[in-house]
Amino acid sequence: MEHLTIGPLTRAAGTVRLPGSKSISNRVLLLAALADGETRVRDLLDSDDTRVMLQALQALGVAWRQDGADYLVSGTGGGFPIKSAELFMGNAGTAIRPLTAALALQGGSYRLSGVQRMHERPIGDLVDGLRQVGARIDYLGTEGYPPLAVHPASIRIDGPIRVRGDVSSQFLTALLMALPLVQAPDGRIVIEVVGELISKPYIEITLNLMARFGVVVERDGWSRFVLPAGARYRSPGEIFVEGDASSASYFLAAGAIGGGPLRVEGVGMASIQGDVRFADALNRMGANMMAGDNWIEVRGTERDDGGLHAIELDCNHIPDAAMTLAVAALFAKGTTTLTNIASWRVKETDRIAAMAKELRKLGAEVEEGADYLRVTPPQQWQSPAEGIDTYDDHRMAMCFALAAFGPLPVRINEPGCVAKTFPDYFQVLAGVAR
Numbered sequence: 001m002e003h004l005t006i007g008p009l010t011r012a013a014g015t016v017r018l019p020g021s022k023s024i025s026n027r028v029l030l031l032a033a034l035a036d037g038e039t040r041v042r043d044l045l046d047s048d049d050t051r052v053m054l055q056a057l058q059a060l061g062v063a064w065r066q067d068g069a070d071y072l073v074s075g076t077g078g079g080f081p082i083k084s085a086e087l088f089m090g091n092a093g094t095a096i097r098p099l100t101a102a103l104a105l106q107g108g109s110y111r112l113s114g115v116q117r118m119h120e121r122p123i124g125d126l127v128d129g130l131r132q133v134g135a136r137i138d139y140l141g142t143e144g145y146p147p148l149a150v151h152p153a154s155i156r157i158d159g160p161i162r163v164r165g166d167v168s169s170q171f172l173t174a175l176l177m178a179l180p181l182v183q184a185p186d187g188r189i190v191i192e193v194v195g196e197l198i199s200k201p202y203i204e205i206t207l208n209l210m211a212r213f214g215v216v217v218e219r220d221g222w223s224r225f226v227l228p229a230g231a232r233y234r235s236p237g238e239i240f241v242e243g244d245a246s247s248a249s250y251f252l253a254a255g256a257i258g259g260g261p262l263r264v265e266g267v268g269m270a271s272i273q274g275d276v277r278f279a280d281a282l283n284r285m286g287a288n289m290m291a292g293d294n295w296i297e298v299r300g301t302e303r304d305d306g307g308l309h310a311i312e313l314d315c316n317h318i319p320d321a322a323m324t325l326a327v328a329a330l331f332a333k334g335t336t337t338l339t340n341i342a343s344w345r346v347k348e349t350d351r352i353a354a355m356a357k358e359l360r361k362l363g364a365e366v367e368e369g370a371d372y373l374r375v376t377p378p379q380q381w382q383s384p385a386e387g388i389d390t391y392d393d394h395r396m397a398m399c400f401a402l403a404a405f406g407p408l409p410v411r412i413n414e415p416g417c418v419a420k421t422f423p424d425y426f427q428v429l430a431g432v433a434r
Contacts, residue, residue, distance in 0.1 A: 001415055001416055002413065002414065003387050003411050003412060003413045003414070003415065004411070004412045004415040004426060005409050005410070005411045005412075006401055006404040006409065006410050006411075006412065006426075006429075007403075007404025007405065007406070007408070007409045007410055008404060008405070008406060008407055008408055008409055009258060009404045009405045009433045009434065010258065010405070010434065011258045011259050011433070011434050012251075012254040012255050012257070012258030012259065012260065012262050012405075012432050012433045012434075013255070013258070013259065013260055013261055013262055013432060014262060014263075014431065014432035015262075015263045015264075015265060015432075016248075016251045016262070016263070016264045016265070016428055016431075016432060017243070017264075017265050017266060018243030018244050018247055018248055018264055018265065018266035018267060019045050019046070019047070019243065019244055019247060019266075019421070019422055020043045020044050020045035020046075020241035020242070020243065020244060020266075021045065021241060021242050021243065021244040021245065021246075021273060022045055022047065022049050022050070022094060022244060022246075022420075022421045023094055023202060023205055023273070024205060024209065024241050024242055024272075024273070025041075025044050025045040025049075025050045025053075025241050026049065026050060026053045026092070026094040026095050026098070027094070027098070027173070027177070027205065027206060027209050028041055028044070028209060028239055028241060029041070029044075029050070029053050029054065029057060029071075029073065030053070030057075030098050030099065030102065030177065031177065031209060031210065031212075031213045031233055032073035032075060032213075032235065032239075033057050033060075033062040033064075033073060033075060033076060033080075034075065034076065034077075034078050034102065034177075034181065034233050035075035035077075035213050035214075035232075035233035035234055035235045036075050036077050036232055036233065036234050036235060037075050037234060037235030037237070038072055038073065038074050038075065038235060039072070039073045039075065039235040039236065039237065039238070039239060040067070040070050040071075040072055040237065040238040040239070041070060041071040041072075041073060041239055041241065042069070042070050042238065042239070042240045042241065043069075043240055043241040043242075043243075043266075044070075044071050044241050045241065045244065045421065046423070047419060047420055047421045047422065047423060048090060048092070048419050048420045048421075049090065049091075049092040049094060049095060049420055049421060052088070052089055052090040052092045052095050053092065053094075053095040053099070054071075055088075056087045056088075056089065056095065056099060057073075059082065059085045059086075059087060060080040060081070060082050060085055060087075060103075061076070061080055061081030061082035062074065062076055062080065062081075075233070075235055077232065078181045078232060078233070079106065080102075080103075080106055080108070082108070083106065083107065083108030083109065083152075084108055084109045084110070085108075085110050085111075086110070086111045086113075087099070087110060087111065087112050087113070088113055088114065089112055089113065089114040089118060089146075090114050090115055090118065091114055091115045091117050091118045091121075091348055091392070091420070092114070092118075092420075093118075093121060093168070093170055093347075094170065096112055096114060096118065096123070096146065097123065097126055097168075097170040097171065097173070097174045098170070098173060098174040098177050098178065099112070100112060100123065100126060100127075100130075100137070100148060100150065100174065101126065101130060101174035101175055101177065101178035101179075102174075102177070102178045102181075103150045104130045104135035104136075104137060104150055104153070104155075104178070105135070105155055105178055105179075105181055105182060106150075107152045107153070108150070108152060109149075109150065109151055109152065110149070110150040111140070111147065111148070111149050111150075112146060112147060112148045112150070113140075113146060113147035113148075114146055114147070115392075117348060117349065117392065118146055119141055119142070119145055119146050119147060120145065121145065121146070121346055121347075122144055122145060122167055122168070122346055123144065123145060123146055123148070123171075124143070124144030124145070125163055125164040125167055125168075125171045126163070126170075126171040126174050126175070127139075127144075127148070128163070129161055129162070129163040129171065129175050129191075130175070132161050132162065133155050133156060133157055133161060133179070133182065134153050134154050134155045134156050135150070135153050135155065136150070136151040136152070136153040137149070137150050137151070138151070155182050157179075157182055157183070157184035157185070157189055157229065158185075159190075160190040160191065160192045161175060161179070161189070161190070161191050161192070162191075162192045162193075162194050163175055163191060163192075163193060163194065164193075164194050164195055165193040165194065165195050165196060165197035165198060165222075166195040166196050166197075166198055166342070167198075167343070167346060168198070168199070168343060168346060169197065169198055169199035169200070169202045169203055169343075170202070172191065172193060172197065172203060172206075172225075173202065173203060173206040175191055176191065176203070176206050176207070176210065176217060176225060176227065177206065177210065179191070179227055179229075180210075180215050180227045180228055180229065180230075180231040180233075181230075181231070181232075182229060182230070183229055183230040184229035184230070186229075187228065187229050187230070188226055188227065188228060188229055189226070189227040189228075189229050190224065190225070190226055190227075191224070191225045191227065192223065192224050192225075193222060193223045193224070193225075197222045197223070198316055198319070198340070198342065198343050199274075199316065199319045199343055200222055200274070200316065200317065201273065201274020201275070201277075201317050201318075202274065202319075203222070204272065204274065205272055205273060205274075207219070208272045209272075210233075212236050212239060213233040213234060213235070213236060214231075214232070214233055214234035214236075215227070215228060215231045215233055216228070242266060242267055242271055242272065242273060243264070243265065243266020243267045244266075244267070244273075244421065244422070245267045245271055245273035245274075245275035245276040245278070245321065246273075246275045246278075246320040246321050246395070246421075247398070247421065247422050247425075248264045248266075248267050248275070248276070248278070248296065248321075249275065249278040249320075249321040249324040250324055250398050250399065250401070250402060250425075250429070251264050251428075251429075251432065252264060252278065252279060252282055252287075252289075252296060252298050253282065253324050253325075253327070253328045253402055254402060254405070254429070254432065254433060255287075255297075255298035255299070255300070256282050256285070256286075256287035256298050256300065256301060256308060256328070257308070257328065257331050257402065257405045258405055258433060259299075259300045260288075260297070260298050260299040260300045261297055261298070261299045261300075262297065262298055262432060263295055263296070263297040264295065264296050264297075265294060265295045266294065266295075267294070267295075267296065268291050268292050268293045268294045268295045268296055269291050269292060269293050270293040270294065274317050274318060275318050275320055275321040276296070277317055277318055277321075278318050278321035278322075278324065278325075279291060279296050279298075281311065281313055281318065281321075281322075281325055282298065282328070284311050284313070285308040285309055285310070285311055285325075285328065285332055286301045286307070286308050286309050287300070287301055287308065288300055288301060307331070307332070307333055308328065308331050308332040308333070309332055309333050309334060310329065310332045310333060310334030310335050310336040310337075311332075311336055311337075312336070312337040312339070313325070313336075313337070313338055313339070314339050314340045315338050315339065315340055315341050316340040319341065319343050319344070320395060322338050322341055323344075323351060323355065323395050323396075323399050324399055324402070325338060326338060326355050326359065326373055326375055326399070327359070327399045327400060327402045327403060328402065329364075329375035329376075329377065330359070330362065330364055330375070330377050330378065330403060330406065331377065331405065331406075332377065333377075334376075335365075335374055335375065335376045336374070336375045336376075337372065337373075337374045337375075338372060338373045338374075338375075339371065339372045340371055340372075341371055341372065341373065342370060342371035345370075347393070347395075348391070348392065348393040348394065348395070348420075349391035349392070349393045349396065351393065351395070351396070352368050352369075352371075352373055353368065354389070354391050354393065354396055355368075355373060355396070355399075356368040356373065357389075358388050358389060358396070358400060359375060361382065361384040361386075361388065362378055362381060362382055362383075362384070362388075362403055362406070362410075363378030363379065363380055363381050363382040364376060364377060364378050365378075378406075381406045381407050381408050382408070383408035383409055383410065383411075384411075386413075387410075387411035387412065387413045388400045388403070388410060388411065388412050388413060389413050389414075390412065390413055390414050390415070390417050392414065392417050393417060394417050394418045394419070394420040394421050394422065396417075397412055397414070397415050397417050397418050397425075398418055398422065398425055400412060401425075401426065401429055404433075405433075
């Protein structure tokens with residue numbers, strides 16, 4: 001489908017059961033592959049990004065099979081059976097980055113590549129971190145970016161490993177997950193973060209899941225992490241993948257704009273995902289929010305005037321869900337300012353530039369900076385004939401569907417890109433919006 005026209009929509013109400021979290025799904029798959037024993041993975045996300053990881057693990061000799069809706073992954077005890085492979089990773093950052101770190105320690109020869117956009121997403125800080133322990137990794141194209149060639153190497157730990165934290169938290173996640181498999185003279189491995197660590201909640205996901213597989217990491221704030229050396233991951237036997245908190249944001253925003261009541265199931269107060277705090281941001285804008293351990297519900301707004309109000313928010317804790325706030329700002333009184341979003345620049349597209357351009361098409365006044373976005377709602381809504389471009393970015397497509405709650409229909413170009421994390425997103429949205 002080249003494009004999809006939605007709306008105008010006037011109401012959103014009902015219940016949505018969320019697909020599994022992409023971030024949790026791919027971390028769990030890799031940990032299960034590296035662990036001792038078999039892991040039953042329940043509620044795994046079925047999307048392009050998880051299929052990329054499953055195919056890569058299969059190519060590395062990891063045995064897995066489906067059992068109904070579950071996946072059974074046979075762990076390798078830390079060593080992949082196949083020592084030479086060419087792996088295509090699509091545009092899945094949650095797959096290529098941790099897998100690169102794991103492969104650098106395997107003593108094999110591997111090549112990792114992806115779609116063109118993946119070859120424009122930086123990986124140099126991770127490679128620099130791995131080279132500090134003796135890994136041999138070459139760039140096959142532009143320095144600092146995939147595709148990569150990984151070669152057999154003698155891995156050694158002779159001091160703290162330093163990694164930048166201000167570009168992507170996935171670099172630190174990759175090192176945290178891979179390095180416990182390495183021996184060290186004093187039985188411990190230290191990782192030091194250089195600069196501010198962005199997207200801290202994603203590191204909390206990583207540490208939580210590592211602990212579920214038996215490896216506990218000590219941390220000193222967000223700048224120093226101490227790992228056990230020569231550790232072995234152990235299967236927990238069974239693990240459930242939470243619903244995707246980033247995907248929850250679209251429906252919570254729809255309920256706030258479209259009156260509700262709208263409930264999302266699969267994430268709640270007990271979630272390990274930082275993006276669940278999107279509900280707090282909506283509450284600050286005036287939405288009427290309620291939550292339990294495994295659900296969140298929105299019932300329109302609490303304001304006397306019945307509308308949302310603009311906020312200024314540091315979005316370091318909700319980097320993906322913050323995109324939804326940028327579109328929700330179209331329906332808020334005043335100018336909404338989102339800061340600390342520099343990581344948007346190196347995602348599936350340059351999301352700051354893309355968001356600014358597409359919001360302007362709808363008539364919004366937008367100011368963009370290196371790490372911030374300021375959005376003032378349209379004085380007069382527009383419905384661009386050329387449609388809203390999505391840049392092959394699933395979150396652009398899902399966010400801008402909410403613009404259909406304005407007075408005019410919205411045309412979403414290339415809506416199929418949502419297959420990356422939520423293949424039936426538009427059908428689910430149609431089930432609760434009218």
